[in-house]
Amino acid sequence: MVYLVVDEVQVIYKERTTSPRRKSTVFWELVKYVLSNGDYSVRILMFAAYGSGVEYTQLATPIQFDDRIVLGIDQLNFSHAEVSEYVHKWFKGITCFEGSSSSAMEAFCANLEELTGGHVGLSEWIRMLQSGSLYRANDNALFETLTSTRAVKVLKTLDTDELDRLERIAYGANSDFDADIVEQCLRKGILAQTERRFEFSSPVMWRFFVKMRVGHIVRALHVPKTLPEMIARVMRSIDYDSIRQTLGRSLSSDIPLERAWQMEFYKAAYRCTPSTFVTSVDVGALFGSSGFVDFTIHGGDIFWGIELLREASNLAEHIKRFSPGGRYSSLPLNEFCLIDFRRVASIDDVPMERIAADMRDCDKLFVVCYDARMAGVVVFNSAMDVVYRIQC
Numbered sequence: 001m002v003y004l005v006v007d008e009v010q011v012i013y014k015e016r017t018t019s020p021r022r023k024s025t026v027f028w029e030l031v032k033y034v035l036s037n038g039d040y041s042v043r044i045l046m047f048a049a050y051g052s053g054v055e056y057t058q059l060a061t062p063i064q065f066d067d068r069i070v071l072g073i074d075q076l077n078f079s080h081a082e083v084s085e086y087v088h089k090w091f092k093g094i095t096c097f098e099g100s101s102s103s104a105m106e107a108f109c110a111n112l113e114e115l116t117g118g119h120v121g122l123s124e125w126i127r128m129l130q131s132g133s134l135y136r137a138n139d140n141a142l143f144e145t146l147t148s149t150r151a152v153k154v155l156k157t158l159d160t161d162e163l164d165r166l167e168r169i170a171y172g173a174n175s176d177f178d179a180d181i182v183e184q185c186l187r188k189g190i191l192a193q194t195e196r197r198f199e200f201s202s203p204v205m206w207r208f209f210v211k212m213r214v215g216h217i218v219r220a221l222h223v224p225k226t227l228p229e230m231i232a233r234v235m236r237s238i239d240y241d242s243i244r245q246t247l248g249r250s251l252s253s254d255i256p257l258e259r260a261w262q263m264e265f266y267k268a269a270y271r272c273t274p275s276t277f278v279t280s281v282d283v284g285a286l287f288g289s290s291g292f293v294d295f296t297i298h299g300g301d302i303f304w305g306i307e308l309l310r311e312a313s314n315l316a317e318h319i320k321r322f323s324p325g326g327r328y329s330s331l332p333l334n335e336f337c338l339i340d341f342r343r344v345a346s347i348d349d350v351p352m353e354r355i356a357a358d359m360r361d362c363d364k365l366f367v368v369c370y371d372a373r374m375a376g377v378v379v380f381n382s383a384m385d386v387v388y389r390i391q392c
Contacts, residue, residue, distance in 0.1 A: 023333020
């Protein structure tokens with residue numbers, strides 16, 4: 001049996017109705033023959049980067065393949081064991097772990113897996129880690145390098161309308177109406193399918209998507225003096241109309257998904273801080289954390305962590321994450337808070353006793369109450385003071 005492995009096969013695809021590129025007809029005839037003759041002693045494995053550059057977006061294979069023999073990015077990604085094998089074989093910095101316990105190496109591999117989602121196209125992470133930027137809290141070089149790989153920059157091949165539709169899918173809207181964009185994003189490795197859900201193929205892909213959707217925003221001139229001041233600014237700046245109109249809602253309750261709040265919070269936080277500040281999403285792996293805090297905001301001596309949740313869901317567990325020994329305890333935060341978004345019947349009839357009880361459990365908690373039509377919003381801090389209130 002002969003096994004033929006062909007990489008970068010997209011360079012010999014065809015363009016619409018034209019002939020295959022680069023005089024590759026003989027190769028495609030071989031592929032067709034192998035497909036139709038199971039007893040033939042040749043097996044072919046082809047790797048292609050669909051749509052990684054604009055020049056490839058209109059290309060296709062000259063022959064059709066059965067979906068059962070086509071692998072998606074989720075099937076190609078590294079498993080936990082493969083991440084460990086890759087690190088041991090190709091990461092020169094492994095010498096740093098000589099004399100350390102095996103658990104230190106296991107934690108390193110686990111965090112790398114969390115950072116990339118095991119995305120096979122982000123193999124260049126190892127090379128980047130050797131440059132040392134992993135160890136500087138205010139250095140965004142690791143993210144910039146990961147997003148420069150074709151595994152992530154494929155997002156740039158989507159136009160504005162396609163990004164809008166992808167955002168609806170990210171929010172959890174019914175994907176039946178966007179079947180074509182789902183298929184395209186699965187083929188390009190932007191999305192991966194988990195049972196019946198579609199998710200971004202890696203945490204880096206999600207973060208880059210958020211950055212693209214934010215676009216150019218005029219930023220604040222003055223640094224917020226405290227985290228509560230920062231939260232007050234953000235609550236006043238959030239686009240509540242966008243939340244009201246979002247299709248990203250729970251099917252059972254019609255309550256906006258946490259991801260919808262995350263997107264709007266990111267844009268508002270970016271707007272409310274000066275250019276010397278960096279707002280980061282899903283921070284944790286770089287600091288050896290076993291979890292990802294939703295946002296960090298850092299600049300100068302400031303390093304704040306912010307966690308979002310809805311309807312007080314798992315509130316005690318979220319609080320515990322910031323405790324000594326908790327999932328976020330390894331993060332070098334000098335302040336943190338939790339923001340809980342709760343839908344109420346009316347902002348004139350807010351369940352104050354329950355909110356007060358939750359505030360007693362955590363003096364870092366903010367509660368945002370809003371009605372179903374998003375016609376009214378009221379924000380309480382841990383002292384039960386109203387930080388912000390609007391009623392249309």
